[in-house]
Amino acid sequence: MKILFVASEVAPFAKTGGLADVTGSLPVALKRLGHDVRIILPLYKTVGEGPFPIHKGRKSVEIPLGETLRKGFLRQSTSADIPVYLLENRFFFHRDHLYGTPAGDYPDNHQRFAFFCRGVLDLLKRMDFRPDILHCHDWQTALVPVLLRYAHREDPFFMSTATLFTIHNLAYQGLFPKTSLGEMGFDWSYFTIDRLEYYDQVNLMKGGILTADLVTTVSPSYCNEILSVEQGCGLEGVLAQRRDDLYGVLNGLDPEEWDPATDRHIFKTYTPAAPAGKAVNKRGLQKRLGLEVAPDIPLVGMVTRLASQKGIDLLTAILPRLEGDENVQLVLLGAGDEAYHQLFEDFNARGVGNISLNIGYDSVCARQIYAGSDIFLMPSHYEPCGLGQLIALRYGAVPVVRKTGGLADTVFDGRDGSREPNGFTFDDFTADALWEALQRALQSYRQRDAWKKLVRRGMSRDYSWQQSAGEYERLYRVALGKKRL
Ligand code: ADP
Ligand code: GLC
Secondary structure, eight states: EEEEEEOOTTTTTTTTHHHHHHHHHHHHHHHHOOOOEEEEEOOOOHHHHSSSEEEEEEEEEEOOOOOEEEEEEEEEETTTTTEEEEOHHHHHHOOOSSSTTTTETTTTTTHHHHHHHHHHHHHHHHTTTOOEEEESHHHHHHHHHHHEEEEEEEEOOTTTEEEEEEEOOOTTEEETTTTHHHTTTGGGOOOOTTEEETTTEHHHHHHHHHHHSSEESSSSHHHHHHSTTTTTTTHHHHHHTTTGEEEEEEOBOOOOOTTTTTTTTSSSOOSHHHHHHHHHHHHHHHHHOOOOTTTTTEEEEEEEEESGGHHHHHHHHHHHHHOOTTEEEEEEEEOOOOHHHHHHHHHHHHHHHEEEEEOOOHHHHHHHHHHHHEEEEEEOOOSSSSSSHHHHHHHHHHEEEEEEEHHHHHHOOTTTTSOOSSSSEOSSSSSHHHHHHHHHHHHHHHHHHHHHHHHHHHHHHHHHOOOHHHHHHHHHHHHHHHHHH
């Protein structure tokens, strides 16, 4: 099959979170299955300034958005032998961030991503690549299936192109005032309940869910959860309409990208069979962050977006209990909401010796935390899949997670006897429940032999895309079958 991934972020070019990990690594697994897979994303300023060879071509498009005509240029790069197309428009994408500053989203995001979606479809018609599958990700690309279903309905070029829309996070929907419709180049026929209208606003995620041939999300548990009022973020009714076409496919990891045996950025490489290097990483991390260098004090790590989704409020609630405790160390790396930055800066100003809160996005430091930590915390309020816990497992940091979404599908505490344990879980979204699970992990850490076994079991499991890539392959065929009907 010819498959085009359409995404707003793709590792290693542009990344704010797990979406980029997925769009950067799933194509590699699909290529191994024999498919012609390619990727397209916007040419952000940071991509242009990065270490990637970018080739200029002559192809361009002109996209009308309201009163203005915006020009886009096709650029090309590669990643792991996969062609990566980049859509350039300096007005929209030559900015310091992908979606907005810590103070808030860019006010013209609707136009930026409408331009991207329209540009992708127009460019395809000028290229020698006619995809069987357009695999779109999150609200930023939701207009691709919408345009295909309506504007390109009779277009012979796309007659046999099917769409699969993956929801990575239902809470971010691309919700805009109705005046945005014209600014994105749509007429009022799109402002109806079966298209983009949502409580008198425009909802791009809703459009994607309603018009894609198939809809997936990134874990089986989250797939069930989003059909409920509690977790449906107001779209549970829309999702119920597509219930028969909705699937949960668990994310994988690129086993080469995340491998403590070959990682060039950690202090010393190690393997499940010879894990001694992990102690060197712990020492390196303690030194780097100015913590007491102590091999026997359990080190708890966290690498996260600073957003309420991630349970940062639970963490801040237990900080006073951890503060000054000589039997535990905490290291956090995170960036996100300004309110959390402020809170952590205030905390740091007090100079607490056993806690190191680091604000920023730093992929090297992140790897050193995965490699140096004994325990990895993800007390998420909700979690569509989560990659942090998978990376932590692979790097021998035992996860302590709230049992929700993809965390519930990948971390098991073994208490119900159904699975062998690889971590610690808790149910209630409360500081006490998190505290209790963390205490269980800390006690277990003291039982050295059992702990080593737990670490080794986590490190040894297969978290690769192998199984899920096969599942996507099957779903692409289902989508194509539906398209031909
Ligand atoms: P989400 O996509 O919701 O943020 P995931 O667990 O799926 O959560 O993926 C997070 C990805 O982003 C992981 O690869 C993690 O290592 C990375 N990451 C998150 N925050 C940071 C940060 N501050 N610095 C470096 N990497 C980060
Ligand atoms: C989103 C979700 C996260 C998931 C990632 C990749 O960012 O918050 O849980 O792992 O997408 O699918």
